[in-house]
Amino acid sequence: MPTGVHLRDARQQLFDAAERVLLRDGPNGLTSRAVTDEAGCAKGVLHRHFADFxxxxxxxxxxxxxxxxxxxxxxxxxxxxxxxxxxxxxxxxxxxxxxxxxxxxxxxxxxxxxxxxxxxxxxxxxxxxxxxxxxxxxxxxxxxxxxxxxxxxxxxxxxxxxxxxxxxxxxxxxxxxxxxxxxxxxxxxxxxxxxxxxxxxxxxx
Structure with missing residues (x-):
């Protein structure tokens, strides 16, 4: 039960972080590290939920x-x-x-x-x-x-x-x-x- 909720929350947090990076730094600044840093989570969190960037x-x-x-x-x-x-x-x-x-x-x-x-x-x-x-x-x-x-x-x-x-x-x-x-x-x-x-x-x- 909690796994699904956590997955959805993690995805949304990463999406929101990616938007902030995009708006601030543009497409060239959007990297997996920039997204996870912006979201305040370990880089592995992104790769746990997605096959690649x-x-x-x-x-x-x-x-x-x-x-x-x-x-x-x-x-x-x-x-x-x-x-x-x-x-x-x-x-x-x-x-x-x-x-x-x-x-x-x-x-x-x-x-x-x-x-x-x-x-x-x-x-x-x-x-x-x-x-x-x-x-x-x-x-x-x-x-x-x-x-x-x-x-x-x-x-x-x-x-x-x-x-x-x-x-x-x-x-x-x-x-x-x-x-x-x-x-x-x-x-x-x-x-x-x-x-x-x-x-x-x-x-x-």
């Missing part, structure tokens, strides 16, 4: 990607309420928070980590971006079904544009994340055509 990183990324699913649920619940651009602005701000943004370059830099993520789940090579794209696509599909986005809108391309552009906006955080107004201006321009043409769903012209 890449296995630990893969579980960390998948755990954090899973957390984005809950945030995606909040976005989908907003379909049909408020303004489409406002809903997407809030979603991008959450999806590209400090932790997801720190994890993306980590995945990019480590080939073995990307390989393990692809094995773990389809499209998992860049797990955080994949989760964000899935979340935005699902929301846009819901809005299209509600008639708030044009029936002939290319949802896949629109989602990729929003995620790609959003990532660029948030990636350089040296002066801090972009202002909400800046994000909203980008989103409004990206979805303007699909939103303005929404009567196409139910009208002849």
């Amino acid at each position: 890449d296995a630990f990183l893969a579980d960390l990324v998948l755990d954090r990607a899973g957390q984005l699913e809950a945030q995606a649920g909040v976005l989908r619940e907003s379909a049909g309420t408020g303004a489409v651009a406002d809903n997407l602005t809030g979603a991008l701000t959450t999806l590209f928070g400090p932790i997801p943004l720190a994890i993306i370059p980590l995945i990019t830099f480590r080939d073995e980590l990307r390989a393990r993520l692809r094995q773990a789940r389809p499209g998992g090579g860049i797990a955080i971006l994949a989760e964000a794209t899935t979340a935005i696509s699902a929301y846009l599909n819901d809005e299209r079904a509600l008639g708030r986005i044009a029936a002939d809108a290319d949802i896949d391309s629109l989602a990729l544009s929003l995620v790609g552009g959003g990532h660029l906006l948030f990636a350089d955080r040296d002066p801090g994340p972009p202002a909400t107004a800046v994000v909203n201006k980008f989103v409004t321009a990206a979805v303007a055509d699909a939103v303005e043409r929404r009567p196409a769903q139910g009208s002849a012209g």
Whole structure:
């Protein structure tokens, strides 16, 4: 009985420690020693629960990607309420928070980590971006079904544009994340055509 609880606690402590190291020192500073030192535990604790450091990183990324699913649920619940651009602005701000943004370059830099993520789940090579794209696509599909986005809108391309552009906006955080107004201006321009043409769903012209 206590073994399972201890394992879960150890994993969470190591994940939290890894996040702190990532935010402070970046991907290059994230080593097994840095993680265990940050967690205040012996180095063997990490290797007791994970086959190797890449296995630990893969579980960390998948755990954090899973957390984005809950945030995606909040976005989908907003379909049909408020303004489409406002809903997407809030979603991008959450999806590209400090932790997801720190994890993306980590995945990019480590080939073995990307390989393990692809094995773990389809499209998992860049797990955080994949989760964000899935979340935005699902929301846009819901809005299209509600008639708030044009029936002939290319949802896949629109989602990729929003995620790609959003990532660029948030990636350089040296002066801090972009202002909400800046994000909203980008989103409004990206979805303007699909939103303005929404009567196409139910009208002849």
